[in-house]
Amino acid sequence: EIVLTQSPGTLSLSPGERATLSCRASQSVSSSYLAWYQQKPGQAPRLLIYGASSRPTGIPDRFSGSGSGTDFTLTISRLEPEDFAVYYCQQYGSSPDSFGQGTKLEIK
Amino acid sequence: QVQLQESGPGLVKSSETLSLTCTVSGGSMRSYQWDWIRQPAGKGLEWIGRIHSSGRTNYNPSLKSRVTMSVDTSKRQFSLNLSSVTAADTAVYYCARHVTLMGHDHWGQGTLVTVSS
Secondary structure (H helix, E strand, C coil): CCCEEEECCEEEECCCCCEEEEEEECCCCHHHCEEEEEECCCCCCEEEEECCCECCCCCCCCEEEEEECCEEEEEECCCCHHHCCEEEEEECCCCCCEECCCEEEEEC | CCEEEEECCCEEECCCCEEEEEEEECCCCCCCEEEEEEECCCCCCEEEEEEECCCCEEECCCCHHHEEEEEECCCCEEEEEECCCCHHHCEEEEEEEEECCCEEEEECCCEEEEEEC
């Protein structure tokens, strides 16, 4: 099983700032099958990024993903108040699918 | 717009079988894969398993001995059975659509299942 480790565990920033979240895999993620999800309290996760760097329709362009192999990054260029949430990375290239433990993005 | 809705008992007794159903609306089930994912309170996400619309399954090895999934495309439903449950199986259970290149693009709202002793 591929283990995903996210850092930091908690990130405290202010609206308007730039957020950089990291996801490191214990082995190479096949074909960049790496996704990022946003989860707010009481809600299901929402897909933000797939294939390491692609955005689904409707996701604002302030969200961007990069990386390959074992190191991946989610960047939020300018934080909006609604962006404060928990973010998970997931690999879906090797069975079983696995998720990182999450990064909580909180208002400073 | 594809929508998914979980249904089933919110309380299951220890050692019994947890059974949930996910109903899909607004889109076809064919040629997609359908997953169950769970999340204990205050914790992260755990992938339980996947079923293709053809009926082919793939389960997480950590749960494989206790998991059974099935699909009924005519009813637009797929189901999860998890046997011999313990308190450790208490969680919010989500159903989700899995797209090979995209991951989980549509999710249900989640349903809390509590295992009681």
